[in-house]
Amino acid sequence: TSLARIRFTTSHPRDFNENLISAMAGLPSVCEHIHLPLQSGSDKILRVMRRGYAFSDYFKKIDMLRDKIPGVALTTDIIVGFPGETEEDFEDTLSAMKRIRYDQIFSFKYSSRPSTAARTMPDQVPDLIKIERLERVHRLQDEITGEYHRSAEGTVEEILIEGVREKSLQPFGRTRTNKIVNLEELADVKEGAIVRAIITRGLKHSLLGKMI
Incomplete structure (x- = not known):
């Protein structure tokens, strides 16, 4: 292509596969950046969300991506406080963030929507807990992003x-x-x-x- 840059913005992790990664790696104009929304690091919450993958599946794709495209930047979406999310589930999300070390995240606290199954699910998470968890996500990501940005100095x-x-x-x-x-x-x-x-x-x- 004659375009200097193409940015392949995002994919559902379920559809993101080796062929797509190889295509990205083989086209010099495609930027070394992908947004791959995780949503939660807890397999239980991923099942409740009906995301169609487990964290281990997701992480294998991250591993493959980093192997084929060295230096690729990763961004994601994180939702905290989805119905049924326990402290242990939330800790799984923090662990996933520490393990993957995203360049940037877009994080939200769950809010109910009309005519959705999640609206009537049991074990709704109190808003104060959602806020506290979101703040913890922000603190962790600020630390990781700061390290990335400082390591870029001089490049x-x-x-x-x-x-x-x-x-x-x-x-x-x-x-x-x-x-x-x-x-x-x-x-x-x-x-x-x-x-x-x-x-x-x-x-x-x-x-x-x-x-x-």
């Missing part, structure tokens, strides 16, 4: 420019692994341009870089 990345910050007028864009990079200089670069930058600082949610 050289290709940045696809997405625009300019309204207040600072700093250009910003994304690496091939979907990390947001704010450029230090007020460079005259157009949206859609790809520039090389050295990462000067890893922040909580983004990176700082200087064009080279």
Whole structure:
């Protein structure tokens, strides 16, 4: 393809297979990033959610992905407080996060929806417990993301420019692994341009870089 970058955004883990991983690995324009929603690290909760896989199945695919695409960035979705989730189930989710070490997560506390089976399930989790669990997920992920960002300092990345910050007028864009990079200089670069930058600082949610 003549496109510089293609980002294969997401797949249901049940449908994510070796053929798809090989296709991603074999196309240079496909970015080294995949969003693979786990939802929970507890097999019991995954069954109740009817996700169609166990954590061991999911982890095998992560292993295969990292083997075929070294340096691939992983993001996911996590839901806490699904009906029936015990503290042990929640600890399974934290253990999964520690084992996989996602680059970023999108996390939510379960909220009931009309006309869904989960709405009338027994053992609904109190809201205060959901909030506390969500905070623990955030603390753990902030620690992991921070380590990734600090380890990027001094590396050289290709940045696809997405625009300019309204207040600072700093250009910003994304690496091939979907990390947001704010450029230090007020460079005259157009949206859609790809520039090389050295990462000067890893922040909580983004990176700082200087064009080279």
